[in-house]
Amino acid sequence: RNTKMGPLVTAEHRDRVLSYIEIGKKEAKLLCGGGAATEGALKNGFFVQPTIFVDAHNKMRIAQEEIFGPVLTVIPFKTEEEAREALLKI
Numbered sequence: 001r002n003t004k005m006g007p008l009v010t011a012e013h014r015d016r017v018l019s020y021i022e023i024g025k026k027e028a029k030l031l032c033g034g035g036a037a038t039e040g041a042l043k044n045g046f047f048v049q050p051t052i053f054v055d056a057h058n059k060m061r062i063a064q065e066e067i068f069g070p071v072l073t074v075i076p077f078k079t080e081e082e083a084r085e086a087l088l089k090i
Contacts, residue, residue: 005047005050005070006045007045007046007047008046008047008069010046011046013046013068014036014046014047014048014069016068016069017048017068017069017070017071018035018048020062020065020067020071021033021034021051021071023061023062024053024060024073027053027056027060027061027062028054028055028056028060028062029053029054029055030051031052031054031074032049032050032051033048033050033051033071034049034051035048035049036048037049048069048071050070050072051069051070051072052071052072052074053071053072053073053074054074056073056074056075057075058075058086058087058089060073063075
């Protein structure tokens with residue numbers, strides 16, 4: 001309840017973020033969110049639901065490209081060294 005999230009800047013920006021979410025739905029597992037937020041007062045702005053993808057890896061577009069929206073891609077790793085090596089390969 002104490003967290004506030006504003007709208008994206010333009011309809012074009014919202015649509016770009018939503019297009020990445022559609023890509024993500026094909027690449028990884030959608031945990032929550034995944035669309036425009038249009039209920040109540042949110043219908044009057046360019047709001048996107050906070051979205052989380054899991055079961056992802058570093059080769060996916062949603063992991064490699066900047067989405068600039070409320071989208072989180074969770075990439076598992078076993079050790080910190082494994083995470084560092086994966087980041088260096090991008």
